[in-house]
Amino acid sequence: MHNIIQGINRVADYLNAALFAVITISVLAAVFGRYLFRYPLPAAMELAYFAMLWCAFIKTGQALYEDRHIGMELLKNRFRGAADATIGIVINAVILVPSTYLGIFAGKMAWEAWDFGWKTSGELAMPKCALYGLMALGSYYLILVTGYKIWSYLAAFRGKNHGR
Amino acid sequence: MDASIYPSLILSGFLLVLLLLGVPIAFALCFLGIAACFLWISSGAIIQIVQTFYDTCTSDILLCLPLFLFMAEVVVVAGIGKDLFNSVKIWTGRVRGGVAAATVIGCGMFAAVSGSSTATIAAVGVIALMEMLRLGYKKSFASGTVGVSGTLGVMIPPSIIMILYGALADESIGKLFVAGVVPGILMTLGFVIVTLIQGYLRPASAPISTESLTFAQKVRLSRSVVPFVLIFLVMFFAFYTGIATPTEVAAMGVLASVIIGLAMGRLNLAKLFEATKRAGLTTAFVLFIIAGAKFFTFTVSATGVSDLITHGITGLGLGPTALVLVMMALYLVMGCFIDPAGMLTLTIPFFLPALVAAKVDLIWFGVLATLLSEIGYCTPPFGFNLFVLKGVAPSDVSMSHIVKGVMPFLIVDLVLLILLILFPGLVLWLPSKM
């Protein structure tokens, strides 16, 4: 499981790097097109906005896996063994709730947008299912990571060590 | 007390509990929003979470966030930030707290091209924090300085908080910007003074350099500051000549730092890849916090609390000064639990009629509201800057370091608030010359 997640994270890193290139180049193209040639590229700016959405949802699972989603951490590292595992399970159970709702509803909205052929308003007219769809995928990955973490904590309860 | 205040109190209470437990802030906010939908709104309203994330992550004004983060990471991996701070140390290293004071001034300068607190922290803060720690500054002092300096981004024009306020209150954004100049400068000075006092009182937290260099040596060593200054000038020039908007300026910053990094032979594909990796992680969690905060604010709003609070306040029959004081006190409390933009959206439409009736100057009030937003960015448990900083800081910098470090600076904010209330001229003099 650990290896699968590592693999997904590596793919996410490459996609993310590509998206950063897209964001930077689109915005620069819009700026220079407008300033140098009086030829603004609204579609390029729109593409940058969508790339940001994809970037956030592609990286969010990795951020969670690497404990990079920020919290207060006042209790963290103060406990060992069963107490630590209990807190870990509670935290991840809380995370699981919004991740699941995001996944279900983004999936529903992606399906609806696909069904009706909805597009974003503007020059680019991006199919909305491509946007909601990726949000859904990112959320499913969050669910996977959370599930794995809970499972690892449960294993810790039984005294096993899963590399955590 | 009216029963419809209870949902907000309960939500705030549970937010505190979840945060203390260590639940990541973005998910704590979403979880409570969902719970609020079930309890007080309707389970059908939960789907709003998707729309809120969609709109936040495709938001036009937030686009500067990934770009500024990317720029900062490039500056760090290319060693440009290190050069900059080595030079700063040469000039200010003999004064305790001197590098911290220079950081405050640097953020103040950067605030003149960046409209947001988060972007300022993302761009300057990341670099400054790393380098101050490298120079031996104590964690709480270094992170406190950076966290609070970021808020200069919204007081010194341009400012997205002022734009938001101007749009909500139908006030001149140009005048608001001009009105922020004097308070912004005063605030920068105040922060500088705090860093120097801290350096004096706690010498151990702010090391001084023992090297003694001649003026000529100093100048020669300072040449390494040129790359960073060039990047800054590109952004400054692009904004003030109208080539780029504040959002787009961030992309110019990326372009400049990549070109300069490559020209210096300090960047390659692997390093750029590393920079996108780190910037991407931060982008993801910051956008998730903003979206979570918006969803949480939506549920708070749907419980009808705004109406209640505003009726409560306007029903007191207060004079203008007392009215403003009560509103500021409310903002101080609200700022602890919701994000400043949400706080203004939630209250300004309801406050306006009362403010107009009491003949309160709306430009002055706007600057006060901006100041309270700045404080809100830094107050726990929900302090946006605290989280961003925690996210970009090395892992041994803890949240309590950051919170402890920020506190002395908040005193400056409060003193300034009192000054601005006592002497409205500090705010209104400059715009009156327009």
Place this chain on the structure above:
Amino acid sequence: PMSGEAWAQSRTLKLATLYSPGQDLYKTVQYFVDEVAKRTKGEVKMKIFPGNSLVPAKQALSSVHNGVIEAAFVPGAYEQSLWPLTGMLMTFGAPNITYAKWRTIHDPIRDIMNKHLNINVVIVSMPHVLQYLFYAKAPVTGTLKDFHNSLVRSAGGAYDASFKALGCAPVKIPASETYMALQKGTIDSGWNIYSRYVGAKLYEVAPHVVIIPKGMIICGQYFIINKKVWESLSAKNRQAIMSVGSQVVAFTNDDSAASDKAVLDKALPALKIQPKIMSQAVNEELLKKLAPTWGPVIQKNGKVGLELAKILGVR
């Protein structure tokens, strides 16, 4: 959690709007809500959430469609693919969209739109037709040259096509950065309704104004109610609300006309701004330039598009 029906019966409907007390169109919202309460004898009450304080205007259509909120007063510009017919009302140059004529053609248009809506939304009223003026940083002449290659801030969608047809180069920048972009010269110009031009203080950075008597007027704002909630109301109340919907058109229309007049006769002179008023000949030329933009919009909506075009007076 309650079913949609129980919800509608037991609660006041939440109505989201981007307007705040003191703004022109807030009066329209208040009038609508008051009249609905009066005409349904208090059975249908609505609570206004002003100034985007519940959901941002951008999300309001989706929120009503998804049943998150019950009602809203929304701009048609943001999610056009959800209700493509609104594109017909957002295209400049329709002869029948004028302050005087709109109230006579509103009801049939509303009926056609509701018949062909594919989302969980009922349009109750489209009260606000809005006349745009052109403002620029540099001096203007009142001819079509003013638009030529002008970098103009556009909200996208249907606006872009019209502005391009006039020779402008539409730019995508955040609404909140428009003021700064004009100030710094990032863009040259913009289009807006008279009261917004004054209200948002755009004259501070773009003091040159062109008034175009004919054609730069569209219908952009909609009172909508969630379909489930709508169907849970009694037939009598639905009828009452629809007739308030018609009534509010006249109210808003008179109000807009008066507000435009106040801007022209009082506000602009007080700001020492002398707008260039486009001559009839130039105005006709402008309408000719806009005419080709109608083809694709009508085509996109097929038969219904043709039906609507007839009522709008587009050939």
